[in-house]
Amino acid sequence: MKMLTCPINGARPVSEFVCGGDVQPMPNPSTADDATWADYVFNRHSIPSVKQEWWCHTPSNTWFIAERDTRSDQVFRTYLYGVTADDAAQDTAVPDKTVQSEAVQDASSEARSHE
Numbered sequence: 496m497k498m499l500t501c502p503i504n505g506a507r508p509v510s511e512f513v514c515g516g517d518v519q520p521m522p523n524p525s526t527a528d529d530a531t532w533a534d535y536v537f538n539r540h541s542i543p544s545v546k547q548e549w550w551c552h553t554p555s556n557t558w559f560i561a562e563r564d565t566r567s568d569q570v571f572r573t574y575l576y577g578v579t580a581d582d583a584a585q586d587t588a589v590p591d592k593t594v595q596s597e598a599v600q601d602a603s604s605e606a607r608s609h610e
Contacts, residue, residue, distance in 0.1 A: 499570060500573050501552040501555070501557055501573065502557070503559075503575075504552055504557065511553055512550050514548055514550055515549030515551060516539065517539060517547065518546075518547040544566070545563070545565075545571070546562070546564075546565055558576065559573055559575050560573065560574055560576060
């Protein structure tokens with residue numbers, strides 16, 4: 496089973512989460528025109544890379560940020576909004592390895608059972 500780490504609730508099945516899209520700066524509401532708002536709301540830059548994304552743990556309604564490589568689907572770290580990425584890096588010195596494919600987890604479990 497694929498797992499994702501919620502900063503509040505710990506590692507949980509990925510089926511408990513919803514992705515809210517890329518973290519991007521919001522335009523100033525008092526100065527933005529319609530085209531700027533439309534770009535902010537509807538357009539996404541889908542270049543494969545490491546991205547900061549909004550995620551929500553739906554049972555607890557906890558919104559947080561995950562740094563995820565969209566090429567490999569590897570999550571490097573998760574942290575609450577308001578915590579800087581540098582602060583999160585100090586708390587999570589090792590990349591978040593809970594997001595794995597079922598095959599990798601099955602292989603790990605099988606290897607442990609042979610020990």
